[in-house]
Amino acid sequence: xxxxxxxxxxxxxxxxxxxxxxxxxxxxxxxxxxxxxxxxxxxxxxxxxxxxxxxxxxxxxxxxxxxxxxxxxxxxxxxxxxxxxxxxxxxxxxxxxxxxxxxxxxxxxxxxxxxxxxxxxxxxxxxxxxxxxxxxxxxxxxxxxxxxxxxxxxxxxxxxxxxxxxxxxxxxxxxxxxxxxxxxxxxxxxxxxxxxxxxxxxxxxxxxxxxxxxxxxxxxxxxxxxxxxxxxxxxxxxxxxxxxxxxxxxxxx
Amino acid sequence: xxxxxxxxxxxxxxxxxxxxxxxxxxxxxxxxxxxxxxxxxxxxxxxxxxxxxxxxxxxxxxxxxxxxxxxxxxxxxxxxxxxxxxxxxxxxxxxxxxxxxxxxxxxxxxxxxxxxxxxxxxxxxxxxxxxxxxxxxxxxxxxxxxxxxxxxxxxxxxxxxxxxxxxxxxxxxxxxxxxxxxxxxxxxxxxxxxxxxxxxxxxxxxxxxxxxxxxxxxxxxxxxxxxxxxxxxxxxxxxxxxxxxxxxxxxxxxxxxxxxxxxxxxxxxxxxxxxxxxxxxxx
Numbered sequence: 011x012x013x014x015x016x017x018x019x020x021x022x023x024x025x026x027x028x029x030x031x032x033x034x035x036x037x038x039x040x041x042x043x044x045x046x047x048x049x050x051x052x053x054x055x056x057x058x059x060x061x062x063x064x065x066x067x068x069x070x071x072x073x074x075x076x077x078x079x080x081x082x083x084x085x086x087x088x089x090x091x092x093x094x095x096x097x098x099x100x101x102x103x104x105x106x107x108x109x110x111x112x113x114x115x116x117x118x119x120x121x122x123x124x125x126x127x128x129x130x131x132x133x134x135x136x137x138x139x140x141x142x143x144x145x146x147x148x149x150x151x152x153x154x155x156x157x158x159x160x161x162x163x164x165x166x167x168x169x170x171x172x173x174x175x176x177x178x179x180x181x182x183x184x185x186x187x188x189x190x191x192x193x194x195x196x197x198x199x200x201x202x203x204x205x206x207x208x209x210x211x212x213x214x215x216x217x218x219x220x221x222x223x224x225x226x227x228x229x230x231x232x233x234x235x236x237x238x239x240x241x242x243x244x245x246x247x248x249x250x251x252x253x254x255x256x257x258x259x260x261x262x263x
Numbered sequence: 264x265x266x267x268x269x270x271x272x273x274x275x276x277x278x279x280x281x282x283x284x285x286x287x288x289x290x291x292x293x294x295x296x297x298x299x300x301x302x303x304x305x306x307x308x309x310x311x312x313x314x315x316x317x318x319x320x321x322x323x324x325x326x327x328x329x330x331x332x333x334x335x336x337x338x339x340x341x342x343x344x345x346x347x348x349x350x351x352x353x354x355x356x357x358x359x360x361x362x363x364x365x366x367x368x369x370x371x372x373x374x375x376x377x378x379x380x381x382x383x384x385x386x387x388x389x390x391x392x393x394x395x396x397x398x399x400x401x402x403x404x405x406x407x408x409x410x411x412x413x414x415x416x417x418x419x420x421x422x423x424x425x426x427x428x429x430x431x432x433x434x435x436x437x438x439x440x441x442x443x444x445x446x447x448x449x450x451x452x453x454x455x456x457x458x459x460x461x462x463x464x465x466x467x468x469x470x471x472x473x474x475x476x477x478x479x480x481x482x483x484x485x486x487x488x489x490x491x492x493x494x495x496x497x498x499x500x501x502x503x504x505x506x507x508x509x510x511x512x513x514x515x516x517x518x519x520x521x522x523x524x525x526x527x528x529x530x531x532x533x534x535x536x537x538x539x540x541x542x543x544x545x546x
Contacts, residue, residue: 071450099451099452100452103450106447108443110446112444112447112448112462112466113466114466124451127461128451176451176452
């Protein structure tokens with residue numbers, strides 16, 4: 011089960027998002043989004059395609075700069091020109107829909123690269139950690155394989171291990187199972203659920219409603235750049251009030 | 264034909280068709296084996312025909328060609344040397360120029376784009392003349408007079424379009440790497456410089472190798488252009504040999520031999536390029 015019971019809402023949230031606006035050209039993708047994520051909390055963001063879910067995640071680790079509003083990650087204002095991106099990004103790991111493993115590096119090298127070259131950690135020590143992480147995502151024996159030799163689900167788990175190698179405090183998952191075969195979706199979801207159970211703070215954009223319901227402490231429904239409705243999974247899935255949410259859920263469930 | 268639900272067979276439909284798959288396209292410069300055999304045949308036939316035209320008492324055609332062969336080989340060696348050197352200079356200058364084309368600084372990007380386009384779209388022969396006429400025939404380095412021979416000037420002239428083409432190769436290869444690679448590396452806190460050198464460019468090298476080899480083959484067959492500006496390469500020497508022999512029947516065999524020589528040199532390169540492209544396409 012998720013550690014929802016242990017979350018103390020009275021603490022300052024680890025991620026504080028307030029009235030965030032973002033436009034790409036003339037298209038306003040985020041129109042004033044606000045949400046908080048406490049330490050150890052798992053939130054899921056669901057909603058129709060193009061509702062700004064992925065953009066919201068990318069704003070949290072400054073892959074996408076925001077136009078207006080504020081995002082504070084562990085006391086660090088992301089929308090600050092003097093932002094120390096390295097400091098922010100070693101704290102926030104991200105996993106993508108398309109895995110984005112580096113194809114010219116083996117699974118082990120993919121996991122080791124950032125700690126060795128970005129954090130300048132000792133290669134021997136990083137290697138030991140990388141092997142542990144690869145074992146943790148159940149890919150023991152695949153260390154020397156290149157991404158092209160692994161299945162989608164295996165690549166995605168290497169990508170999770172790669173992010174974890176930076177010892178992040180927050181993990182962002184951007185539709186990580188959307189590009190996978192139905193059979194391999196489960197192995198990735200199991201890995202994410204284990205992380206959540208260990209107390210990792212997670213922000214998950216997903217279309218897997220069953221998974222969201224099981225793993226999330228809080229669910230946010232976005233549509234056309236705003237959060238339409240949010241709540242604990244139980245209330246959200248059974249007692250959604252907004253007609254847009256209800257329509258979306260009726261199409262999906 | 265009846266309206267409603269027509270017979271499948273008589274319904275006039277546009278059948279699905281596919282344009283030639285881009286992955287299977289051959290490299291731009293692809294001399295085939297049959298082209299090589301045809302050249303050899305032309306050479307053999309022309310030798311025979313020339314023999315028939317020769318007057319009594321004149322030395323045999325093959326013997327005459329054999330007499331000139333060492334000199335022509337020397338000239339061909341200069342063609343190869345020019346192609347190597349021009350490729351080296353062009354790559355050494357073109358690679359950084361290509362990186363400037365993806366710079367984040369607009370003036371650097373615009374400047375390198377202009378230089379690339381200028382040299383890429385100029386006729387090679389014009390660039391060759393420019394270099395021959397504009398470069399000095401000697402320079403003074405620390406009190407010593409260092410002559411710049413014509414072949415070196417023309418090599419520089421040929422390296423300019425090579426530079427521009429390599430620049431475009433680099434820019435295109437970097438652009439062809441999926442954006443997700445940048446994003447993932449960004450999210451792992453790599454700096455832009457690290458991303459470029461450790462993640463993007465290593466992947467580009469593989470993609471660039473076949474077109475780069477193709478460019479080399481094109482450059483090699485362009486080296487006889489230097490004969491126009493008086494470099495003593497194979498083309499010039501063939502012409503000299505023909506002039507001193509003063510036998511018009513030698514013309515076709517000698518020039519055919521030159522074609523065969525270029526084919527023998529370029530064909531393996533073109534095969535290797537095609538093989539590499541095929542291997543990388545599967546991945």
